[in-house]
Amino acid sequence: MLGRGIFLKNHFPIELSVANKEPIKPQIVATKTVARTRLFRIETVDLCFANGVETRYERLRSGRHGAVLIVPLLDRETVLLIREYAVGTERYELALPKGRVETGETLFAAANRELMEEVGYGASRLTYLTSLTVAPGYIEHTTHIIVAEKLYEERRPGDEPEEIGVMPWRLAELPALLAREDCTEARSIAALFMVKEKLSL
Amino acid sequence: MLGRGIFLKNHFPIELSVANKEPIKPQIVATKTVARTRLFRIETVDLCFANGVETRYERLRSGRHGAVLIVPLLDRETVLLIREYAVGTERYELALPKGRVETGETLFAAANRELMEEVGYGASRLTYLTSLTVAPGYIEHTTHIIVAEKLYEERRPGDEPEEIGVMPWRLAELPALLAREDCTEARSIAALFMVKEKLSL
Known part of the structure; x- marks a missing residue:
């Protein structure tokens, strides 16, 4: 300051x-x-x-327990993104996996469940990074950012209407990701920058 | 990729x-x-x-013309943040100035108007950076990020219920900003990282 x-x-x-x-x-x-x-x-x-x-x-x-957004690190340099249809903007968006925290669930349990449902992996190491808001002036909603490491293969059925595309992306190539028209979601972009900085990439 | x-x-x-x-x-x-x-x-x-x-x-x-979020650069290293009460989260939030684009307004005109109303400056140079979404899965809303440079003093009355606090912050000290509990708004954080990277700070 x-x-x-x-x-x-x-x-x-x-x-x-x-x-x-x-x-x-x-x-x-x-x-x-x-x-x-x-x-x-x-x-x-x-x-x-x-x-x-x-x-x-x-x-x-929101009347719920907030949401989690997961930064799944395949290795120290590579993050897993998902591509999913977004009805708000009527196009496919490339972003980090996320979802609601259910009643009785811890943030880590919610993050691991969403990771298994949307990406097909579980994580042996989960770390809380920060909490973000989307529009605090008129939305109550808070999203907790969880970094997922030491991934292992495990898929659980989710409520998705179609198969979700998974795309590995090198954190060092973040500018190329931001140049894409389908990567616009502010929480994902903020979280990717934070993780990249944390890992000094 | x-x-x-x-x-x-x-x-x-x-x-x-x-x-x-x-x-x-x-x-x-x-x-x-x-x-x-x-x-x-x-x-x-x-x-x-x-x-x-x-x-x-x-x-x-939203049924409107989207919103603008302004990154006002006081100089090449310093951004101006505002602190405003956010009723969604019931606390004061430190973030970049923003507001709705009115009917008939260009993005740059909206950005300069909001800057004058919320920060007390106009900008001689306005540059479009990118467009972000807040929750594309269930919200239509898009926010256009506008970088404002070559600032000059000009205040216009806005519809704010109380005086808005303005806080200069060095982009190089972004980690200290993110460590604060009152800086959580994802679009502002994403925009600050992008501008910092663009300016190689």
């Missing part, structure tokens, strides 16, 4: 409102479910900010 | 179903809006896959 202005003032005209002091969280005055479908629940949230401003927001609740 | 198996077979027991051949997209049989609120529209989509399997999915439509 930069210092509080001295460096900046020397070469830039205005002082930035550096966000160093801890902000006071707004109060939730009321929440109300306004729509519910099989997969989604939408809520209005009435907030009162520290400055007295009151605003109504909408947010998507 | 790795070759088709020779390399892998030498040190791994099973052949991966390498997803090299172009998949056949499922057909959309029917779509139906099942919930609509001020911000969200949820749709069911009935799909028929190439193998004959029929499935019903739900997805979130």
